[in-house]
Amino acid sequence: MTALSPTPSKKYDLSFARWVYDNVDGGDRLALCMQCGTCSGSCPIGTQMDHGPRKLFMMIRAGMKEAVLTSNTLWNCVSCYNCVVRCPRKVPVAYILHDLATVAVREGYAEARNSDNARFAKAFWWSAAKYGRTDERLVTGKYYFSFGMAEGYKRGMANLPIALGMIKTKRMHLGMPHACKNTGELHKVLAKAAEIEARDHGKQG
Amino acid sequence: MTERKTGIYLCSGCGIGESVDVALLEGVAKKEFKLDSRTHACLCGDEGVAMIRADIEAGVNQVAIAACSARVMTDRFGFEPIQVLRADLREKVTWSHAPNHEDTQALAEDAVRMVLTQAGKVKAPEPYVEGEWSSRILVMGGGVTGLEAALQSAALGHEVLLLEKSDRLGGRALDASKRLPYRPPYAQPEVNDIAGLVARVGAESKISARLGCTVTQTSGMPGRFMVNLSDGSVETVGAIVVATGWRPYDASKLGHLGYGASPDVVTGVELEAMLKAGKVARKSNGAPVKSVAFVQCAGSRDPDHLPYCSSVCCASSLKQALELIEAEPDTNAYVVYQEMRTPGVMEELYRTAQSAGVIFMKGKVKTVGADLTVTVADELIGEDVPLAGLDMVVLATGMVPNSTNPDQPAPETGAEQLAGDVDPEAPFPVAGYCGDAPPAHAKREQAVPEGGSLLNLQYRQGPHLPVLHDGFADSHYICFPYETRRTGIYTAGPVRRPMDWAEAAEDASGAVLKAVQAVRSASAGAALHPRVGDLSYPKINLNQCTKCKRCTVECPFGAIDEDEQTYPIVNSTRCRRCGTCMGACPVRTISFDNYSVDMLSSMIKSVKIPDEFSGKPRILIMACENDAIPALDMAGIKRNQWSAHVRVVPVRCLGSVSLLCISDALSVGYDGVMMMGCKPGDDYQCHFVKGSAMAAERLSKVGETLKSMMLEPERVTQAEASIADADRLPKVIDAFVEQITAIGFNPFKGF
Numbered sequence: 033m034t035a036l037s038p039t040p041s042k043k044y045d046l047s048f049a050r051w052v053y054d055n056v057d058g059g060d061r062l063a064l065c066m067q068c069g070t071c072s073g074s075c076p077i078g079t080q081m082d083h084g085p086r087k088l089f090m091m092i093r094a095g096m097k098e099a100v101l102t103s104n105t106l107w108n109c110v111s112c113y114n115c116v117v118r119c120p121r122k123v124p125v126a127y128i129l130h131d132l133a134t135v136a137v138r139e140g141y142a143e144a145r146n147s148d149n150a151r152f153a154k155a156f157w158w159s160a161a162k163y164g165r166t167d168e169r170l171v172t173g174k175y176y177f178s179f180g181m182a183e184g185y186k187r188g189m190a191n192l193p194i195a196l197g198m199i200k201t202k203r204m205h206l207g208m209p210h211a212c213k214n215t216g217e218l219h220k221v222l223a224k225a226a227e228i229e230a231r232d233h234g235k236q237g
Numbered sequence: 238m239t240e241r242k243t244g245i246y247l248c249s250g251c252g253i254g255e256s257v258d259v260a261l262l263e264g265v266a267k268k269e270f271k272l273d274s275r276t277h278a279c280l281c282g283d284e285g286v287a288m289i290r291a292d293i294e295a296g297v298n299q300v301a302i303a304a305c306s307a308r309v310m311t312d313r314f315g316f317e318p319i320q321v322l323r324a325d326l327r328e329k330v331t332w333s334h335a336p337n338h339e340d341t342q343a344l345a346e347d348a349v350r351m352v353l354t355q356a357g358k359v360k361a362p363e364p365y366v367e368g369e370w371s372s373r374i375l376v377m378g379g380g381v382t383g384l385e386a387a388l389q390s391a392a393l394g395h396e397v398l399l400l401e402k403s404d405r406l407g408g409r410a411l412d413a414s415k416r417l418p419y420r421p422p423y424a425q426p427e428v429n430d431i432a433g434l435v436a437r438v439g440a441e442s443k444i445s446a447r448l449g450c451t452v453t454q455t456s457g458m459p460g461r462f463m464v465n466l467s468d469g470s471v472e473t474v475g476a477i478v479v480a481t482g483w484r485p486y487d488a489s490k491l492g493h494l495g496y497g498a499s500p501d502v503v504t505g506v507e508l509e510a511m512l513k514a515g516k517v518a519r520k521s522n523g524a525p526v527k528s529v530a531f532v533q534c535a536g537s538r539d540p541d542h543l544p545y546c547s548s549v550c551c552a553s554s555l556k557q558a559l560e561l562i563e564a565e566p567d568t569n570a571y572v573v574y575q576e577m578r579t580p581g582v583m584e585e586l587y588r589t590a591q592s593a594g595v596i597f598m599k600g601k602v603k604t605v606g607a608d609l610t611v612t613v614a615d616e617l618i619g620e621d622v623p624l625a626g627l628d629m630v631v632l633a634t635g636m637v638p639n640s641t642n643p644d645q646p647a648p649e650t651g652a653e654q655l656a657g658d659v660d661p662e663a664p665f666p667v668a669g670y671c672g673d674a675p676p677a678h679a680k681r682e683q684a685v686p687e688g689g690s691l692l693n694l695q696y697r698q699g700p701h702l703p704v705l706h707d708g709f710a711d712s713h714y715i716c717f718p719y720e721t722r723r724t725g726i727y728t729a730g731p732v733r734r735p736m737d738w739a740e741a742a743e744d745a746s747g748a749v750l751k752a753v754q755a756v757r758s759a760s761a762g763a764a765l766h767p768r769v770g771d772l773s774y775p776k777i778n779l780n781q782c783t784k785c786k787r788c789t790v791e792c793p794f795g796a797i798d799e800d801e802q803t804y805p806i807v808n809s810t811r812c813r814r815c816g817t818c819m820g821a822c823p824v825r826t827i828s829f830d831n832y833s834v835d836m837l838s839s840m841i842k843s844v845k846i847p848d849e850f851s852g853k854p855r856i857l858i859m860a861c862e863n864d865a866i867p868a869l870d871m872a873g874i875k876r877n878q879w880s881a882h883v884r885v886v887p888v889r890c891l892g893s894v895s896l897l898c899i900s901d902a903l904s905v906g907y908d909g910v911m912m913m914g915c916k917p918g919d920d921y922q923c924h925f926v927k928g929s930a931m932a933a934e935r936l937s938k939v940g941e942t943l944k945s946m947m948l949e950p951e952r953v954t955q956a957e958a959s960i961a962d963a964d965r966l967p968k969v970i971d972a973f974v975e976q977i978t979a980i981g982f983n984p985f986k987g988f
Contacts, residue, residue: 044623046528049596050569064591067599067617090617093596095624 045095052092057131058124065089071115071125081105085115085125101141106133107149151178161222164212168204169195243356244297245272245349246289248280248304248326256331257345262303265346270353280304281313293319299361301352303345306870307887320361320831324352328873329885333967340853340881347844347884354843355836362773362830364762365809370460372756373398374749375474377691378639379446380408381431381738382480382730384438385745390478391443393753398472399438399446402644406435406446408482410738414512414560417552419739423582424589426556429513451642456695458796458808459725460759464692475756476725478748479702479710481639481691483731486536486543494535494632495605502605502630504535505553512560519628526628528569530611531558532602535632538575545707547635547735552583554633555590562593570595571624573602573613598622605630636735638686640702640710645689648700694723698795702726706919709734712926717766719748722926724765724794724811725755759810767813767863767924768889773829774809775818781826788818788827793892793927815925816893820932825895832889838901844884846906849982854908856883856974859894861914863924864960871963879967880974883911890914891955892928896935896942899953903946906986909977912936912955913966922959929955949980 053059065086072084082103083091091100106129115125133153137145155174159166172191177184198204212218245266249259259276266274275292277285280302289300293316300321302314307323314321326345334341374390376383379401387397405411415426438444447468454465455477464472485506488496495502500520503511511517517526531554536542551574558570572595579587591597600615600622611624641647686708690700702710703722710728712720719727729748730741755765764771775797777788782804789797789805796811797818805818819827825834837859847853860866866887872879888894891914899910915922917930933955940950956969 044625046569046571046624046626050567050594053594060592063594064588066591087618090598090615093598094613094615094618094622096618096622 043096043098045097048095048097048100049093052132056128056135058127059131061121061123062089062092062128064121065123066121068120070118070120071123074114074118076112076114077108077110080108085129088129089123098141101132101136101139104147105129106136107147107153151175154178159209161219162215163209164215164218165210167209168198170209239298241299241357241360242297243272243299243301243353244289244292245270245274245301245303245353246280246285247274247276247349248278248285248302249276250279250281251305251327251331252336253304253326253331253345254278256334256336257326257342261342262326262345262349265349266353269350272353281310286313289314289316299356301356303349303352306866306873308867308870318361320359322352322356322359324348325870328870332873332876333869333878334881335878338881343845343847344881344884350843350845351840351884351886354839358833358836358839359831362771364772365774366760366762368461370756370760371462371473371475372396372760373472373474374752374756375400375462375464375472375477376480377452377477378402378408378480378482378730378732379406379448380480380482380730380741381410381434382482382732382741382745383408383478384434385742386478386480386729386749387438387444387446388434388441389746389749390752391441393749395443395475395753395756397441397444398474399444400450400452400466401446401448402451402642404449406438406448407431409506410434412506412510412513414509415556417549417556417583417737417739418586422585424585426559426586452692454695455692458759459755459765459810461810462725475759476727476752477692478745478752479691479721479726479728479732480730480745480748481642481732483636483638483735484643486634486637488536488632488634490542491536491632491634493604494532494602495607495609495611495630496632498605498607499609499630501609501628502632505531505550505557505631505633508557508629508631509553512557517561517564517629524628525565526561527565527567528571528627529558529561529629529631530571530573530624530627531631531633532605532611533572533574533577533633535634537633537635543635543637543707545635545735546578548578548580549735549737550633550635551578552586552737554631555579555583555586555595557631558595559586559590559593562595571598571611571627572596573598573600573611573624575599575601598624636731638704638707638709638732638735640691640704640708640732641686641688642691643688647688648690648693692726694795696723696795697789697798698792702728713921716922716924719744719751720766722794724796724813725752725759727751727755755810762809764812764814768815771814773814773831774812775807775814775816775827775829777805777807777818778826779804781824783824785823787821787823791817791821791892791927791931793817793925813925815890815928816888817890817925817928817931820891820893820895820928820935822895825897832893834895834897837886837888837894837898840886841884841898841902841907842905844907846986849986854882854974854977854982855906856880856909856911856977857902857907858883858885858911858913858970859888859891859898860885861891861924861929861958862887862889864915864922864962865913865958865966868958868960868962868966872967875963877964877967879970882974883970888914890923890925890928891932892923892925894932896939899939900942903943903948903952903983904985906983908980908983908986909952909954909973911970911973912953913958913969914955916957916959947984951980952977952983 053063069086072078072086078084083105088105109126109129111126113126152175155171159171176187247259247262263274266272279285303324303326305327306325330345373396376386376399387399390397410431413429416429418427451467452464453467457463460475462474488504538546554572561568598613599617600613603612603614605611609627609630613622615622693700704710710721711733712722721728727748729744758765762772784803789799794813796808797805800806846855891912902910912932914929917933923929936955939953943950
């Protein structure tokens with residue numbers, strides 16, 4: 033069971049900030065953000081974001097839930113951790129963005145679910161969770177075909193020369209996907225984690 | 238009176254002997270003043286001091302010392318009750334001018350001439366100590382500040398009369414819930430222990446408290462104020478501590494922030510009372526408050542309301558938000574601020590509030606609707622954000638000082654005193670700036686405090702305590718906090734500047750120490766700040782007085798009243814001994830035992846003026862003892878050099894300089910005169926408030942006179958000096974010397 037963040041329909045939702053403080057990974061530290069902007073200034077791809085982290089955090093306080101959860105900021109973060117290292121208030125900025133991305137997906141924000149990064153992340157996670165390893169062919173395949181059969185085929189063919197080159201230089205293998213030693217144990221670990229997450233968020237809700 | 242017997246002592250130590258010929262200085266004393274001087278290589282050493290003491294035992298009753306600056310070695314060269322006069326041969330002569338140069342030698346010789354001339358014109362002051370003196374301290378106001386002041390005064394052994402306008406002691410703290418943090422780690426609201434404070438005051442036998450009592454009239458002076466009370470009694474007290482506190486800004490003027498539109502828009506003071514009562518609920522329907530927005534700077538830092546920051550509203554709102562969250566952890570508390578101002582350790586409370594989940598929004602509130610929707614122009618997002626669905630809006634209103642009694646009508650006289658002492662519309666530059674001042678801010682308007690006077694002073698200059706900007710009663714909150722412009726009356730707490738409980742308690746100690754000093758000095762006839770311990774006081778020869786009233790009007794402290802025949806009467810313990818009256822008097826009939834127009838003029842005239850063929854100008858600097866002289870001393874200590882053609886005469890305040898001194902200087906052949914003193918004006922640094930402003934005003938009228946004498950008006954100027962100007966002043970002096978040299982010599986030279 034997952035607690036939903038409050039009233040998704042309102043543009044300004046007064047209780048959103050407190051919900052984020054209480055429910056999002058690192059949200060308790062977010063309460064200490066003093067809007068200095070060191071995170072946005074340190075971000076190597078700030079220009080590729082709808083809003084820098086500083087502004088996004090202020091939008092959370094203003095209760096602009098929809099604008100926050102549809103923002104590409106959540107997906108474009110490259111996890112360089114400059115912001116986390118430099119934040120004078122020890123706000124784990126990247127963690128918060130990642131967890132907000134999870135919230136966005138969970139709550140069904142279409143833009144979030146359909147963004148490039150979300151599709152790739154999903155494909156990546158599928159492989160990692162299933163095999164304990166990421167398999168280049170399966171991850172890219174899963175990612176490409178998430179756009180549909182025709183689009184997947186087109187993208188795959190466009191990258192065929194690269195794939196062949198990689199096989200030739202033994203950067204990519206043919207055959208069964210690699211897997212970690214005991215995938216059964218891995219699946220148990222992940223199931224337990226999911227159970228804990230559901231329980232904790234359930235308690236908050 | 239015993240015959241004056243002056244001893245002159247020269248010191249050749251600290252480089253003086255290597256730089257000037259001390260034997261020639263001895264010659265000046267011998268030839269021109271018929272005095273045998275004694276020289277010592279280390280006059281301040283035991284041997285030198287013993288030499289002077291031996292002479293005093295042998296009959297010397299006035300000591301003139303030509304050595305270091307008068308500001309140093311005062312303990313070594315203090316021979317009470319023998320009068321000691323000092324001439325500076327060190328800082329302002331040998332350390333700041335070329336050694337073994339004829340101009341430096343001339344400078345040193347003139348220093349000896351000036352001090353020996355001065356010696357002939359002064360006597361040791363006899364203090365005014367007649368009559369009975371009271372050591373009782375009147376504390377006005379029974380709030381935190383007043384209670385603390387009463388306790389502190391009693392602890393110092395003084396009887397205290399504690400007046401409280403209402404019928405209970407405790408003041409505004411009685412209606413407050415918790416108090417702001419005041420002890421480490423300064424992170425949590427603290428218990429409000431006002432009842433304990435009131436009990437401690439009640440248990441103190443030296444304090445007699447009168448409830449429901451105000452002052453109807455105050456006359457007299459420090460040491461013997463006669464205070465008429467509203468209960469009909471008349472009490473004599475030695476000093477007065479005004480701790481009348483504050484009142485919240487009138488929220489009914491804040492319609493633009495929704496006050497009055499909904500009962501759920503309340504002020505911080507109203508919420509505080511609800512917290513104190515233990516029940517916070519919506520006034521409209523009694524429902525609990527789940528979601529609340531605090532609007533900071535409600536009517537503060539707003540030119541249409543209070544132009545200033547009250548400094549405690551931010552912390553108060555933080556505290557209230559924390560109290561609400563503590564009572565109900567799910568409470569959604571928004572604080573809408575322009576700048577969060579949590580001075581000092583109050584930052585810790587801010588952090589606590591952040592950690593507790595209080596939500597902060599930076600921006601101006603544009604509107605507050607009747608449905609409690611607060612629209613914020615959010616500066617950090619860059620758009621208008623509506624906060625809808627709130628249960629309560631709290632306006633953090635500012636503090637208005639009780640410099641007047643708002644319950645009483647304004648008296649017929651004195652309103653102009655509140656409005657006129659500081660021009661409310663005067664542009665004011667950035668305060669506390671040394672050197673070239675940055676451009677002034679735009680003019681701002683300021684309301685005159687409304688209501689009756691607190692003390693109803695029976696002073697020539699009106700019933701009110703003069704106020705500074707924004708209606709706070711003080712005289713200079715950086716340099717002389719607690720002092721009002723009425724000697725012996727001190728302000729403490731929020732009537733002086735906005736502050737919280739802990740600061741007010743500290744403020745009370747400061748004001749009490751001042752009041753105790755006032756009481757003790759009054760009975761000894763000694764002056765208070767800044768001429769602490771000065772026993773002289775102005776004496777007026779009424780036979781020559783023309784009743785022009787300039788002294789009674791210009792005294793910065795209202796020390797001089799008028800009798801039935803409009804002759805001036807000096808209230809000696811109200812006087813701070815600046816001599817502004819002396820400088821004002823057109824017939825020069827005001828003087829001190831040790832300071833007079835005659836003394837200054839004689840010192841000025843004692844200098845040897847070289848003739849025009851020498852090519853050496855002579856320039857007079859009348860320098861204020863408070864800032865200009867110490868700055869020049871420091872310039873000497875830093876070995877900064879300046880022209881040897883100037884002669885510096887220290888004065889108590891530029892306000893004490895009579896225009897006669899200037900005309901005397903020009904008539905004996907000085908080529909230029911510079912008045913060097915503190916910054917006048919609204920952000921004055923004058924230690925006597927208005928002295929340098931008075932000097933500037935008088936000087937503005939000198940130009941015409943100079944023209945009629947066929948002299949260039951540029952020969953006389955006023956220069957601003959601050960204590961930090963050690964590097965700047967030598968340049969100012971040299972530039973003036975250059976300017977005067979360019980104008981040419983004074984045509985009166987040699988006549």
